[in-house]
Amino acid sequence: MIKTNVMRLLDQAGISYKAIEYEVDEDNLAGEHVAELIGMPADQVFKTLVARGEKRGIVVFCIPVNLELDLKKAAIIIGDKKIEMLHVKDLLGTTGYIRGGCSPIGMKKKFPTYMDETAILFDEITISAGVRGCQLCIPREALIEYIDIMLCDIT
Numbered sequence: 001m002i003k004t005n006v007m008r009l010l011d012q013a014g015i016s017y018k019a020i021e022y023e024v025d026e027d028n029l030a031g032e033h034v035a036e037l038i039g040m041p042a043d044q045v046f047k048t049l050v051a052r053g054e055k056r057g058i059v060v061f062c063i064p065v066n067l068e069l070d071l072k073k074a075a076i077i078i079g080d081k082k083i084e085m086l087h088v089k090d091l092l093g094t095t096g097y098i099r100g101g102c103s104p105i106g107m108k109k110k111f112p113t114y115m116d117e118t119a120i121l122f123d124e125i126t127i128s129a130g131v132r133g134c135q136l137c138i139p140r141e142a143l144i145e146y147i148d149i150m151l152c153d154i155t
């Protein structure tokens with residue numbers, strides 16, 4: 001396995017993780033499919049979504065792969081009137097990541113990051129390693145502290 005930038009950053013911070021590789025299906029990048037491939041419950045596997053607020057600019061949301069981001073709730077939480085999802089074509093230039101491989105760790109810039117409160121149900125959650133085909137199982141609290149995540153009801 002090749003170390004990703006996310007793994008190197010976690011190693012530097014002394015945060016333990018377990019890398020879980022899986023076969024990428026380009027025809028099905030859905031998070032539920034990834035959860036199935038790695039043998040974990042979908043509510044414990046978190047996807048990283050990037051949005052743009054009218055006033056706040058770029059914001060990052062981490063939610064279970066089997067749920068949908070509630071844009072109205074998310075806008076209220078970030079203190080904005082309206083937010084919209086970042087277009088896939090803008091994802092790489094903004095974050096350094098592609099669809100299906102976006103991680104809340106190691107983006108080009110540090111953006112405000114919010115995680116669905118259901119994460120508190122698990123000691124460990126799974127996030128992208130920054131590439132398609134690899135997820136990282138990481139202690140929830142370590143992740144929250146490392147990138148200064150706010151837990152809230154956003155689904």
